Amino acid sequence: MNRRQFVHAAAGAVAFARIPKLTAATAKRFDLIVKGGRVIDPSRKFDAIADVAIAQGRIAAVEANIAGDAAETIDAKGKLVVPGLIDIHTHAARVKDGPAMCLADGVTGLIDAGSQGADHISDTIAIAKSAPQICRVLINIGRAGILAEGDTMDINRADVGAARAAIAANREMIAGIKARLSRDVAGPNDYEVLRRAQEVASAFKIPVMIHMGQTVSPLSKLFPLLKSGDIVTHMFAPPPNSIIDDSGHILPEVLAGRRRGVRFDLGNGRTGHLRWDIAEQVLKAGFLPDTFSTDWTPEARTAQVIDFPNVMSKFLMLGMPMDQVIACATVNAARDFPVFRNHGTLKIGAPADIAVLELREGSFEFVDNYENKRMGRERLFPYATVLGGKRVAGRPSAAAAF
Ligand SMILES: [Zn+2]
Structure with missing residues (x-):
């Protein structure tokens, strides 16, 4: 161990006293080393x-050429090693194996x-609780x-009392409230639906x-209802009522919303x-996304979304730098x-959640939600996942499928 590595190991041990001192000569210094990749941690x-x-x-060291043995090694040469991806808008808890697939x-x-x-929040909560990774749910304001x-086409479904009772009974698992406001979802009720969501x-x-x-309502009417920490999803939706004018x-x-923390x-x-x-x-106007998310469903695995690294790749194609793309995820x-x-x-000292991704060069087709196709020169593929310090089984034949 050189001095820098020693300092890192010592710092980790101080921060997390549960890590036992590595005294026995036979003990493996580390449980796992992800070796030789390009580590990007925004x-x-x-x-x-x-x-x-x-x-x-937990993460014990991030250094070039870490000496010492480990129980397991992942060879990440030629790969990207990034923090485990966090997808804040999925429908993974609709199906039992959804979280595991993600x-x-x-x-x-x-x-x-x-x-x-x-009415049925216990269904998604049960799946979220059994997920291998951290999984929480947003409760739909439509009961x-x-x-x-x-x-919420029927405004009576936006039931403040029912939503509050469900959250109170499941405070640990319900992380927020979802209000879908499009005309085919809420019709002319959009403003009242959002107002009730904020009441909850x-x-x-x-x-x-x-x-x-x-x-139905313009964003100039809806956005003043958003508070700091609220999230606007589908930020690149085309008109009517885009975030950008003609x-x-x-x-x-x-x-103004972004300035106050939306x-x-x-x-x-x-x-x-x-x-x-x-x-x-929107990107040209300098209005960058805070986060990417997939809006994942089982059906989306074969169309448009495919997987989170594919979604991230679309923004490499649109010209966002790699570190910003990783930061958004x-x-x-x-x-x-x-x-x-x-x-x-x-x-x-952070929980050892890691995504090892493969950045391939070539010719990759990306499709928006309107069948418009664009070709990109790079595409990120899932390669390996580490959760809580343990390597998890890969997506079967992920590489072979492409
Ligand atoms: Zn959605």
Whole structure:
């Protein structure tokens, strides 16, 4: 052990006293070393070829050429080693194996964003509780959850009392409230639905995530209802009622929202949320997303979304630098919900959640929600996932499928 490594190991031991002293000569110094990859950790502005060593489920050292043995090694040469991905808008808790499928894609923390409302929230909570990684749910303000005829087309479904009772009974698992506001979901009720969502939120001091895009009401009417810490998903939704006007200016109410701490999220999805020309204009206006998210469903695994690294790759194609792309899927996402505190980072002592990604060069087709195709020269693929210091089984034949 050289001096720098010793200092790192010592710092880790002080910060986490449960790590036993490494006295026995026969003991492995580390449980796992992810070796020789390009480590990108935007939380520390770190970008270099390095090893990541793990002990007792936590990051023990991030250094070039870490000496000493480990029980297991992942050869990450030629790969990217980044904090475990955090996906704040999924519908993974709709299906029993949803969280595990996302985990294989590198997602070590996720939110089910409003699949269910008060009537059936116990369904998503049961799946979230059994997830291998941290999984929390947002409760849909529409008490019946996502409905084909519109969650809150009948305003009586936006039931403040029912939502409050459900949250009070499941405070640990419900991280916020989801309000879907599009015209085919809420119709002309959008403003009242959001007002009621905030009425519920105020009792618990939790965020509201709004699903914007194609609302009946203009954003200039809706956005003043958003408070600091609330999240706007589907930020690149095309008109009517985009965040950008016809002349390429971000709406003043949107800029004011960001200034007071409203967060802006991609929410890739499959219908009505992402169109390349809008994304380009918004990025060109300098209005960058805080977070990426997939709006994952089992059906989206084969269309448009595919996996979180694929969604991230779309923004490499649109010209965002790699460190910002990684930040949107890690440290920025961790800031949205207290449950992800200390996640989304590879700092010493943090829980050892890691996504090893492969950046391939070639010709890759990306599709927006309107069948518009774009070709990119790079695409990130899931390669290996480490959760709490342990390597998890990969997505079967992920590489072979492409
Ligand atoms: Zn969604």
